[in-house]
Structures are given as structure tokens and as C-alpha cells.
Amino acid sequence: MVLPSLRQLAIFRTLMETQSVTETANRHNITQPAVSKMLAQLEEHFGLQLFHRSRGRLHPGPDADRLYVETQRLLTQLDAFNDSVTAMRSARQGRLSIAAIPTLAATALALTVARFLETRPNVRVDLLAMNSDTVVEQVLKHQVELGFVHQSVSEPSLNAQIVGHSEIVCVTRRDHRLAALEVVTPKDLRRERQVFLDAQAPPSHFVREAFQQFGIAPEIIIETNMSHAAKVIAQFGGGVALIDPWVTALEDGGDLATVAFRPRVPLRISCLSSIYRPRSRLADHFIADLKSSIATLEVTNAFIGSGDISQ
Incomplete structure (x- = not known):
């Protein structure tokens, strides 16, 4: 008919x-x-x-x-x-699924999601926190559209775009002797109780290599896979934390001091998407908003930057 x-x-x-x-x-x-x-x-x-x-x-x-x-x-x-x-x-309706390592999920991405939805009442966002390997797996299986990790990813089925960067910093109480320094090195950390990211975290490998360059064995009292947990431990005097600066970037600092750590341990924010699943307009707009959020924060935070580290 x-x-x-x-x-x-x-x-x-x-x-x-x-x-x-x-x-x-x-x-x-x-x-x-x-x-x-x-x-x-x-x-x-x-x-x-x-x-x-x-x-x-x-x-x-x-x-x-x-x-x-x-x-x-x-x-x-x-x-x-x-x-x-x-x-x-016009990216005003739809659903966007994102997986990210916990530090980024709770800071840069949570901030961007909140701002993103202010003008998009008909958009739903799923923001899931998980470890790096699981983020990569979720993107590969098309369980999420976007993934955000710190590690470089060589998986041929994924597009990886650097959307920002940071670097490992030393976080301690403001009344600690290290808070008065402009730069902290492994030598300065001798005989200090240290809080490290666990050995499975990619940035942790580079921190440990930095200590090896100085011929110093770190005095690790706590290992954790959460930068936020390490920050809280340092805040209450449990040790000096070497962590991602994002966990303090959205706060006024309070009784915590953030000091540069050298040798520098760079952290690139990689945005992952599948080559077999073209990114939606919603995803493209979100990435643009994330870059804008990072660019705004880098004005007042010396440890965070937009684009790649070389830029």
C-alpha cells in the first residue's frame, strides 16, 4: 500500500x-x-x-x-x-557516557559536566570512575563514548587526543618545613614519611625513577591508588604526598601547601574514543568545554595547563 x-x-x-x-x-x-x-x-x-x-x-x-x-x-x-x-x-539533547580515572572524574570532568549541563537540560551524562586499564577496555567495547586517562595509549583501535596536562606535585601541611621551598626534590624528602600512588599507577613509575636518579630510596609509609586519599592523609599530618595537582586545583588550599616536584613528572590528559564509533556532536562539544575549563584553571594554577606539555 x-x-x-x-x-x-x-x-x-x-x-x-x-x-x-x-x-x-x-x-x-x-x-x-x-x-x-x-x-x-x-x-x-x-x-x-x-x-x-x-x-x-x-x-x-x-x-x-x-x-x-x-x-x-x-x-x-x-x-x-x-x-x-x-x-x-546543536548538542542540546542526547546522552553522553564517560569513563575516567578517579582523580580526573572527581575534578576536571565533574566540573565540566556541571557547566556543560547548565545550558543543556535535556542531556544526560554518565560519568564513571575506574582504573586506567578498565577505562581503555570500556572505550574499546563501546560501553562508553569517551575515556580519560593519564597514560599514553598505543591501542590501534583508539583515537587518543591530548586535551590538557599537569605534573606530580608535593602536597604537605602549610606548617611543614617543605612548604617554604619553591621546589622539592627527592633529596629534600629524605627522612620524610611519604605517601605514594601505588606502583600500578603509571605516574608512580616515574616518581620512583626520580628517586633512583638521586640514589635515594623513598620512605613510603602509605601507598594508595587515589590521589584524593593521599591528599587527606597529608592534610592531617600523616605524611608528604606526591600526587596529581588536580585534587587541590578546585580548592582554596586551606592548610595545605602545593610545591613543585623535580625532576618533573608530566601527566598528560588523554581523551580516548573508538575509531569504529565516530564521536557525537555532544562529545565534541564536551571536549571543547573541558579544554575551556582547563584553560581557565591554568591562569591561577601553575601545575595545570591546556594542550600538550610541549605547547
């Missing part, structure tokens, strides 16, 4: 609402004979007499009334569909 065109149904709806061939023709920018022809085609198509004429005017019959209800429902749904497509094109 050949279905009537959407244009025919739209003209029929207008005819029902105006009950005037002249007004319908004007609204659709066509001639009156074209409206009459369309009506005849529609009646022939459905095998129904939709209108009858009386004193030069069209009057809808019972079948026309019933057809109008269904036509109105269909065209309203079509309008909603078009609105949804327009919203998706």
Missing part, C-alpha cells in the same frame, strides 16, 4: 483547521486547484469521502474528523522528531 505523502497530510490538516481552500492554498504557497487536486487524490487513496460542499464551502465528514485526529498525532510526532534531530545537531 502506497502511503500518502507528508505534504498531502500537512495540507489536509490545514484544510481541516481553516475549512477554506483559499486560506490553505495561501498558507502552503500553492494554487487553489492544487489543493482541490490533492484532496481528490487523498479521497481516492483512502476510498473515503472526506468533505462535502455546501453553499460554496467545504464541510468535513465523520471520516475526515477521525483522519484529522490521526494526522495531527502523526505530524506532531514528526515535529518532535525534527526537534530532536535539531537538538542533537
Whole structure:
């Protein structure tokens, strides 16, 4: 069965609402004979007499009334569909799924999600925190659209884009002797109780190598896979933490001091997406907003930067 065109149904709806061939023709920018022809085609198509004429005017019959209800429902749904497509094109509607290492999920990404949704009430975001390997796995399996990690990823099925960077810093209480230094080295940390990221964390490897360069064995009292946990331990005097600066970037510092650590241990923020799943407009807009958030923060935080480290 050949279905009537959407244009025919739209003209029929207008005819029902105006009950005037002249007004319908004007609204659709066509001639009156074209409206009459369309009506005849529609009646022939459905095998129904939709209108009858009386004193030069069209009057809808019972079948026309019933057809109008269904036509109105269909065209309203079509309008909603078009609105949804327009919203998706402008990244104002849809769902975005993100996986990230905990430090980034709780700071840069949480901040960006909040700002992102301020102007997008019809968008839903899933933000999941997990370790680096699981983030990569989730993107590869298309369980999430975007993944954010610190490590470099050589997986050929993934696109990796550097959206920002930071560096390992020394975090301690403001009343600690190290807080007065401009730079902290492994030598300065001798005989200090140290809080390290666990050995499985990629940045931790480089920190340990830095100690080896100085011929110093770190005095690790606590290992954790959460920079936030290390920060809290340092805050309450449990030790000196060598961590990602993002955990203090959104705070005023309070009784904590953040000091540069040398040799420098760079941390690149890699945005991962699958080469087999083209990024949505929503994802592209989110990445742009994330870069903007990082660029704003780098103005007041010397340990955070936009783009790659070499830039």
C-alpha cells in the first residue's frame, strides 16, 4: 500500500483547521486547484469521502474528523522528531557516557559536566570512575563514548587526543618545613614519611625513577591508588604526598601547601574514543568545554595547563 505523502497530510490538516481552500492554498504557497487536486487524490487513496460542499464551502465528514485526529498525532510526532534531530545537531539533547580515572572524574570532568549541563537540560551524562586499564577496555567495547586517562595509549583501535596536562606535585601541611621551598626534590624528602600512588599507577613509575636518579630510596609509609586519599592523609599530618595537582586545583588550599616536584613528572590528559564509533556532536562539544575549563584553571594554577606539555 502506497502511503500518502507528508505534504498531502500537512495540507489536509490545514484544510481541516481553516475549512477554506483559499486560506490553505495561501498558507502552503500553492494554487487553489492544487489543493482541490490533492484532496481528490487523498479521497481516492483512502476510498473515503472526506468533505462535502455546501453553499460554496467545504464541510468535513465523520471520516475526515477521525483522519484529522490521526494526522495531527502523526505530524506532531514528526515535529518532535525534527526537534530532536535539531537538538542533537546543536548538542542540546542526547546522552553522553564517560569513563575516567578517579582523580580526573572527581575534578576536571565533574566540573565540566556541571557547566556543560547548565545550558543543556535535556542531556544526560554518565560519568564513571575506574582504573586506567578498565577505562581503555570500556572505550574499546563501546560501553562508553569517551575515556580519560593519564597514560599514553598505543591501542590501534583508539583515537587518543591530548586535551590538557599537569605534573606530580608535593602536597604537605602549610606548617611543614617543605612548604617554604619553591621546589622539592627527592633529596629534600629524605627522612620524610611519604605517601605514594601505588606502583600500578603509571605516574608512580616515574616518581620512583626520580628517586633512583638521586640514589635515594623513598620512605613510603602509605601507598594508595587515589590521589584524593593521599591528599587527606597529608592534610592531617600523616605524611608528604606526591600526587596529581588536580585534587587541590578546585580548592582554596586551606592548610595545605602545593610545591613543585623535580625532576618533573608530566601527566598528560588523554581523551580516548573508538575509531569504529565516530564521536557525537555532544562529545565534541564536551571536549571543547573541558579544554575551556582547563584553560581557565591554568591562569591561577601553575601545575595545570591546556594542550600538550610541549605547547
